[in-house]
Amino acid sequence: AAYAEEAIRAKTMGLKAYKLHPPGRSFEEDLEAHRLVREAVGPEFVLMSDPVSSFNLEEAIRFGRELEKLNYLWFEEPIFDENFHALKELTRQLEIPVVGTEVLARHPYSVAECIKSRVVDRVRADVSWTGGVTGVMKTARLAEAFGVNCEIHTAIFHSAELINLHCCAAMKNCDYFELLFPIEEFAFGLAAPLPVENGIARLPQSAGAGIDLDWDEIDRCTLRIV
Structure with missing residues (x-):
């Protein structure tokens, strides 16, 4: 129910999509969460699933086929990114796009x-995981050359998200900009x-990356300077 309530709030705010990170305690519990969210937001609202590598290949195939019935846009990191063989087989068997590579070391070479x-249908990158702006843009251009989307992965806090946003604006092959929710x-x-x-x-529109820091808030929350 909490996922459904959050998805409704995201939709009400005018956001274009919502992504679930299910609990990961059981296959059926995760699937039920995805069903409830689809029922809550209706058949047309864009939904994605990211179980954070909680499945083996057999489970991921079963879960992905259920997501196809629920009209989810993509299935992200269902298996460890390093498990190329299993991910490739999963991508071959499913209609829903499989998304990955966010935690692979040595972008863009590993992504190539x-x-x-x-191995996957869409790749991932962000400035905090994959070599800063240079690493992200190399991965994005590589993917673009092959006709593949490079979807920008959240960098968690907005000071880093602003750098991600500048990367997004310089790319043609990214459909969604990811922010953790609640945004504030x-x-x-x-x-x-x-x-x-x-x-x-x-x-x-301000100078540089446009990062305007609230130093009073930062100082108030500082426990120790080392």
């Missing part, structure tokens, strides 16, 4: 093999939350 061998709770350290209006995140 995933794209060449079609991850704006710590900024003078104002990242600007999102009617589901669209907008680039700040």
Whole structure:
């Protein structure tokens, strides 16, 4: 029920999509959470699933086929990113796009093999995991050359998300900009939350990356300077 309530709130705010990270305690519990969210937001609202590598290959195939029935847009990191063989077989068997590579080391070189061998359908990158702006843009351009989307993965807090957003604006092959929800709770350290209006995140117009830090709040929360 908590997932459904959060998804309704996201939809009401004008966000264009909602992604579940299910509990991971049991197959049926995770599937029921996905069903309840689909019922709550209706058949057309965009939904994604990210079980954070909680499945083996057999489970992932079964779960992915259920997601297809529920009209989910993609199935993200169902198996460990490093398990190329299992991910490739999963991608071959499912209609729903399989998304991965966010935690692979050595972007873009490791991602090149995933794209060449079609280990996944869409790849992931973000400035906090994959080598900063340079690593993200190399991965994005590599994916673009093969006609593959590079979806930007959340960098958690908005000060880093603003760098991700600049990368998104410089890419043609990214459909969604990911933010953790509730949005306001991850704006710590900024003078104002990242600007999102009617589901669209907008680039700040100030100098540089547009990061305006709230030093009073940062100082108030500082426990120790080392």
